[in-house]
Amino acid sequence: MTLELSDAVVGGATTDPDNSAPVVTRRLTKRFGHQVAVNEVDLVVPAGSVYGFLGPNGSGKTTTIRMLLGLIGPSAGEVDLLGAPMAGAGRRLDVSVLRRVGALVEGPAFHPYLSGRANLNRLEAADPYADPHTSARRVDTALDRVGLLNAARKRYRAYSLGMRQRLAIASALLVPRDLLVLDEPTNGLDPQGTREVRHLVTDLAADGTTVLVSSHLLSEVEQMCSHVGVMYEGRLVTQQPLTELRAGTEPAVRLRTTSGAAPDAAAVLSCLGTGEPAIASGVGPAVDASTDTEVATVTASLREVALAAVVPALVAADVPVLGFEIVEPSLEDVFVGLTGEGFEISG
Numbered sequence: 001m002t003l004e005l006s007d008a009v010v011g012g013a014t015t016d017p018d019n020s021a022p023v024v025t026r027r028l029t030k031r032f033g034h035q036v037a038v039n040e041v042d043l044v045v046p047a048g049s050v051y052g053f054l055g056p057n058g059s060g061k062t063t064t065i066r067m068l069l070g071l072i073g074p075s076a077g078e079v080d081l082l083g084a085p086m087a088g089a090g091r092r093l094d095v096s097v098l099r100r101v102g103a104l105v106e107g108p109a110f111h112p113y114l115s116g117r118a119n120l121n122r123l124e125a126a127d128p129y130a131d132p133h134t135s136a137r138r139v140d141t142a143l144d145r146v147g148l149l150n151a152a153r154k155r156y157r158a159y160s161l162g163m164r165q166r167l168a169i170a171s172a173l174l175v176p177r178d179l180l181v182l183d184e185p186t187n188g189l190d191p192q193g194t195r196e197v198r199h200l201v202t203d204l205a206a207d208g209t210t211v212l213v214s215s216h217l218l219s220e221v222e223q224m225c226s227h228v229g230v231m232y233e234g235r236l237v238t239q240q241p242l243t244e245l246r247a248g249t250e251p252a253v254r255l256r257t258t259s260g261a262a263p264d265a266a267a268v269l270s271c272l273g274t275g276e277p278a279i280a281s282g283v284g285p286a287v288d289a290s291t292d293t294e295v296a297t298v299t300a301s302l303r304e305v306a307l308a309a310v311v312p313a314l315v316a317a318d319v320p321v322l323g324f325e326i327v328e329p330s331l332e333d334v335f336v337g338l339t340g341e342g343f344e345i346s347g
């Protein structure tokens, strides 16, 4: 089955016009019995991006990543990695491209009583493709890359959580990579370890490596990614550069007024052309101290309405303005809008 590239972007805004995206999937699907764990996913991970693959637990991220790397076969659909066909019925597959892909899916098992360097040496020795002549140099380069050269002789069991995870990433860097795929690399790390891994990912990307990193933490993706793809119940609900996702958010006006005047305030806003106003009580103090009256909050997205027109229109309609602010929606709000549920927003 051959699909045009334009088919690869259904459900997402990211495209691959020059055919250079290191990861492209087309209608990638995985069923486990009756359950559809991954449902017609069209990923496009642009070259040079740090692509945050975001979604709640169980949304299909790991299953997708396992298919990208050829660890499990898809039920349907196709995968191209670094321009080579990796999966898809009836295609001539080229798995040799995996040499240029570093991956951390389930971290390697490290020996607690061996040093970081000795652990990497063991992994090197187990790799039938590795050139033994360059092995010592490559191990040291990988340790240096993750900032562990000075701790190379320390036993693994003495490493902090962040150091352990950096060593795991080093194990994926024993040969130069064009693409790095990291499945939840900060899972279980303390804040310091999380920071270390985040900085490392940013550094690797600055060196030109494309990074696909999965996470269920929005804050993490916001801090280190240039692009984001959101999985929900097996589907890719959006993929975009982070800046575009942010640009698509609409500011809202939030007005505090007396409960009695709230319906009039909503009518004024509506008349000006805002989005549908919502009236709420219980946001902030219930009674305004200056007027000793019950207060309500009226919120509406601003749309094209000129901000300067809002307060004069309210005053002209005799609506008491007890408080007024512009609310910039957070990315969390955007994702709730896309998926109907929130993400954990921090570790």
Ligand SMILES: Nc1ncnc2c1ncn2[C@@H]1O[C@H](COP(=O)(O)OP(=O)(O)OP(=O)(O)O)[C@@H](O)[C@H]1O
Pocket: 032, 037, 055, 056, 057, 058, 059, 060, 061, 062, 063, 064, 216
């Ligand atoms: N080998 C398997 N057999 C049966 N069901 C599976 C298998 N692997 C995954 N699943 C199911 O597929 C769904 C997607 O799981 P997956 O691990 O891909 O999600 P995830 O987004 O990576 O979540 P998490 O962050 O918890 O790992 C889940 O409902 C999971 O139970």
